[in-house]
Amino acid sequence: MSESSRNHIHSVELTLDANQGSLSPDGIDRRGFLKCMAWAGTGLIWSLAGGVPVSRLFGQTHHELKQSDFSFIQISDSHIGFNKPANVDVTATLQAALDKIGAYSSVPDFLIHTGDLTHSSKPVEFDTLDQVLIGAKRQVFYVPGEHDTSVDDGKMYLDRYGKGSKGNGWYSFDHKGVHFIGLVNVVQLEGMGKLGQAQLDWLKQDLGGLKGSTPIVVFAHIPLWAVYPTWGWGTSDSEQAFAMLRRFGSVTVLNGHIHQVMQKVEGNVAFHTAMSTAFPQPAPGAAPSPGPMKVSADKLHDVLGITHVNFVAQKHQLAIVDSSLSGAPIELHEMPLA
Numbered sequence: 001m002s003e004s005s006r007n008h009i010h011s012v013e014l015t016l017d018a019n020q021g022s023l024s025p026d027g028i029d030r031r032g033f034l035k036c037m038a039w040a041g042t043g044l045i046w047s048l049a050g051g052v053p054v055s056r057l058f059g060q061t062h063h064e065l066k067q068s069d070f071s072f073i074q075i076s077d078s079h080i081g082f083n084k085p086a087n088v089d090v091t092a093t094l095q096a097a098l099d100k101i102g103a104y105s106s107v108p109d110f111l112i113h114t115g116d117l118t119h120s121s122k123p124v125e126f127d128t129l130d131q132v133l134i135g136a137k138r139q140v141f142y143v144p145g146e147h148d149t150s151v152d153d154g155k156m157y158l159d160r161y162g163k164g165s166k167g168n169g170w171y172s173f174d175h176k177g178v179h180f181i182g183l184v185n186v187v188q189l190e191g192m193g194k195l196g197q198a199q200l201d202w203l204k205q206d207l208g209g210l211k212g213s214t215p216i217v218v219f220a221h222i223p224l225w226a227v228y229p230t231w232g233w234g235t236s237d238s239e240q241a242f243a244m245l246r247r248f249g250s251v252t253v254l255n256g257h258i259h260q261v262m263q264k265v266e267g268n269v270a271f272h273t274a275m276s277t278a279f280p281q282p283a284p285g286a287a288p289s290p291g292p293m294k295v296s297a298d299k300l301h302d303v304l305g306i307t308h309v310n311f312v313a314q315k316h317q318l319a320i321v322d323s324s325l326s327g328a329p330i331e332l333h334e335m336p337l338a
Helices: 088-102 124-138 156-160 198-208 237-244 297-302
Strands: 044-048 052-057 070-075 110-113 140-141 171-175 178-182 214-217 251-255 262-265 269-273 305-310 316-324
Touching: 070 088, 088 124, 088 297, 088 305, 110 124, 124 156, 140 178, 198 237, 214 237, 251 305, 269 316
Parallel strands: 070 110, 110 140, 178 214, 214 251, 251 269
Antiparallel strands: 044 052, 044 316, 070 305, 171 178, 262 269, 305 316
């Protein structure tokens, strides 16, 4: 059985209109929130039709990989150093994630880690992470989480992973025709994530020379859409960033922080949050507050996982497939409107 067929896959058909509904300050149609959310574990092909992403079941049409096609893996929230009942060995579950990546039939070009590499920003935690990720045998691109910056405002993180970046660690790179942008929204925390004016000014400059047909992938730790502001699960000034991104036909946003899969499409933007490799968190509003959630030992690998992203260059198609470490179906809890 193929890797994609072992994942929990739902057939989804979305009707998307960026002008429908009322938009919240981050540009999200709150009335259509649940209707527009995709399902966890979904394998979807995002393709452009008149500038609007539409979806179909992943694997419905087979595409032979060409030289310009590629895939990459998103991992998130490894929290190395955490050792509470929710997971007493987060290093082992990160290694399990890498083992799963190594078992894929197609080799990813690189990995993206969307933050909270460590739990307490300690040198030994960063050392352990580096030792484990050597096994990936691929380049890893990072953005920090709040656990990586809370002790020293991210100085140790920048010393290790921020070479060539700007400000608090933001940067961009190009790969086979796709423009990747790593943003930092964990340093100026004010209840929710925040990008800050300096980073927004840099983003405007970074995007300035790109054609609107360039596919864009943005990755940051805290969701860049208002998942659940009551818990700080959003970024207060993200709308300023999306105002600059609206002229691009295909924008994919990858985040972590909430330790569970949620997907949404709004206009030309596909939003996606990833599972953690360390521990789950409650569904939005399902507990008094967010935080590590303990499950039985035999279920832990069901609620941890990785995200595999495939890009088909000729048709600007992007497929996102979420996989639990155990291969079990991935559960998505419906969330209340904020």
